[in-house]
Amino acid sequence: xxxxxxxxxxxxxxxxxxxxxxxxxxxxxxxxxxxxxxxxxxxxxxxxxxxxxxxxxxxxxxxxxxxxxxxxxxxxxxxxxxxxxxxxxxxxxxxxxxxxxxxxxxxxxxxxxxxxxxxxxxxxxxxxxxxxxxxxxxxxxxxxxxxxxxxxxxxxxxxxxxxxxxxxxxxxxxxxxxxxxxxxxxxxxxxxxxxxxxxxxxxxxxxxxxxxxxxxxxxxxxxxxxxxxxxxxxxxxxxxxxxxxxxxxxxxxxxxxxxxxxxxxxxxxxxxxxxxxxxxxxxxxxxxxxxxxxxxxxxxxxxxxxxxxxxxxxxxxxxxxxxxxxxxxxxxxxxxxxxxxxxxxxxxxxxxxxxxxxxxxxxxxxxxxxxxxxxxxxxxxxxxxxxxxxxxxxxxxxxxxxxxxxxxxxxxxxxxxxx
Numbered sequence: 001x002x003x004x005x006x007x008x009x010x011x012x013x014x015x016x017x018x019x020x021x022x023x024x025x026x027x028x029x030x031x032x033x034x035x036x037x038x039x040x041x042x043x044x045x046x047x048x049x050x051x052x053x054x055x056x057x058x059x060x061x062x063x064x065x066x067x068x069x070x071x072x073x074x075x076x077x078x079x080x081x082x083x084x085x086x087x088x089x090x091x092x093x094x095x096x097x098x099x100x101x102x103x104x105x106x107x108x109x110x111x112x113x114x115x116x117x118x119x120x121x122x123x124x125x126x127x128x129x130x131x132x133x134x135x136x137x138x139x140x141x142x143x144x145x146x147x148x149x150x151x152x153x154x155x156x157x158x159x160x161x162x163x164x165x166x167x168x169x170x171x172x173x174x175x176x177x178x179x180x181x182x183x184x185x186x187x188x189x190x191x192x193x194x195x196x197x198x199x200x201x202x203x204x205x206x207x208x209x210x211x212x213x214x215x216x217x218x219x220x221x222x223x224x225x226x227x228x229x230x231x232x233x234x235x236x237x238x239x240x241x242x243x244x245x246x247x248x249x250x251x252x253x254x255x256x257x258x259x260x261x262x263x264x265x266x267x268x269x270x271x272x273x274x275x276x277x278x279x280x281x282x283x284x285x286x287x288x289x290x291x292x293x294x295x296x297x298x299x300x301x302x303x304x305x306x307x308x309x310x311x312x313x314x315x316x317x318x319x320x321x322x323x324x325x326x327x328x329x330x331x332x333x334x335x336x337x338x339x340x341x342x343x344x345x346x347x348x349x350x351x352x353x354x355x356x357x358x359x360x361x362x363x364x365x366x367x368x369x370x371x372x373x374x375x376x377x378x379x380x381x382x383x384x385x386x387x388x389x390x391x392x393x394x395x396x397x398x399x400x401x402x403x404x405x406x407x408x409x410x411x412x413x414x415x416x417x418x419x
Contacts, residue, residue, distance in 0.1 A: 016043070016308070018406070023403065026304075031336035048089050054328075057331050065319060073368075085329070085406065101250070103257055112367065117237060122371050127374045134382055137165075137170075137173075141166055142391060145391070146390050156417075162383065164186065166270070168267075175233055185214070192207050193405070197404040197405065217252075218254075262372050262376070264305070268408065269300050270384075272409070275396070287352055297357045297377065301338045304361050307333065307334065
C-alpha cells in the first residue's frame, strides 16, 4: 500500500469523494491546501468502501497534473476500474465490469473506434441543425415556468421547471425519442445518477434496473431504424452503410452515456449558473445587457458538474513527486483544477467575461474530452438568453438543496421567485 502523505491542514479522515461532504459543499479550501503542499496526495479509505478491493486512491488536484493524466491513456486507464471514482461497498465486481461497455469506461483502441462512430452526431453541422428547434424549446420552457409562477405565489423550483428540461429535450431530439417517452428517459437517468442520495430512495438494484431499461429502449429504437432508416442520428450510427456502425447493444450503452453525461451534467451547470447569477447580481445585470459569448464557459468552470473521475495506473510511474504503483487508482479533481490560481486569475470570482478560460469542466483533454461540448454550450447559452428575456427580475427564494453524490456537483432544488 502507498505510504500516506500526512497533511496538517486537512480534517481528520478528509475524503473529497465522501458523498456526505459533497451534499453540503465542494471542498475548495481543502483543494487549495492540497494544490499548495501535496498536489498528488494519497487519500486513505476504509478497505473496499468505494467498491474496489483497495485502501484508497491518489488525489490529483493541480490543473497541469489533471491534464497530464487525462492526455496519457496509455499510463492511466479508464477501463481497468472504470471512470467512476466511488460506488459503494456493496457493489460486486461483475457490476463494475459491466460498465466497461460504456464509452466513458473504455481505453483506446476500442474507445477510438466507438468514438469515431458516435461523433457523427456531434459535428458542428449536426449541432447547428438543432439550434433553431432548441431555441424555440428554451423559450417555451421558460414561458411555461413563468406561467406557473403567475398562477401560484410567484415562486417555483428552477431545477425541475427549467434546468432539467432543455438538456433532456436536446438528447431526445438528437436520438429521436418521441415526446411521450421523454419522461421515462428522465426518470431512468435520475435513478442511475442518484443512487447515493437517500431522498430518492433509489437502491443500487433500482439504478441497475433503470440502466437496463434505457439499454432495452435504445436497442429497440436502433432495431427500428436499422429496419427503416430515417434522417436522424440513430440511423447514422446503426444503419449507415460502409462507415462502421454501432451494434444494437453498443448504441444502448451510448444512450446511457447521453442520459447521464449529457443530461445530468448540463442540468447541473444550468442550475449552478442560475444560482451564481442570482448571488452575483452585477454579473446578471451584465449578462442581461451584453449577452457575452464567454458566459457559458464560465458557468461550466464555476459549476464543474463532474467533481472528479478516476483512472488506474497501468505501470509504476511518478507524478507530482510521488511514486504511483501499477494498479493504483488515481482521482482527477476537475473542481480543484478549475480553481487553480496558477491558471486562472482570481478563480474565486464568477466572471462571465473571463477570456481565455482553459477550464477542465469538459474533461482534461485527451481521448475522453467531452463529445457534446458544443451542444452543452449551446444549451446553456440558449436557456440563459431565454431566462434573461422572460424572467429578468428573477430572485432567489431559498438556498439550493444539493445532491448527495460521490462525484457529481448537483443541485436538487433551487427555489426562485419572479415579481
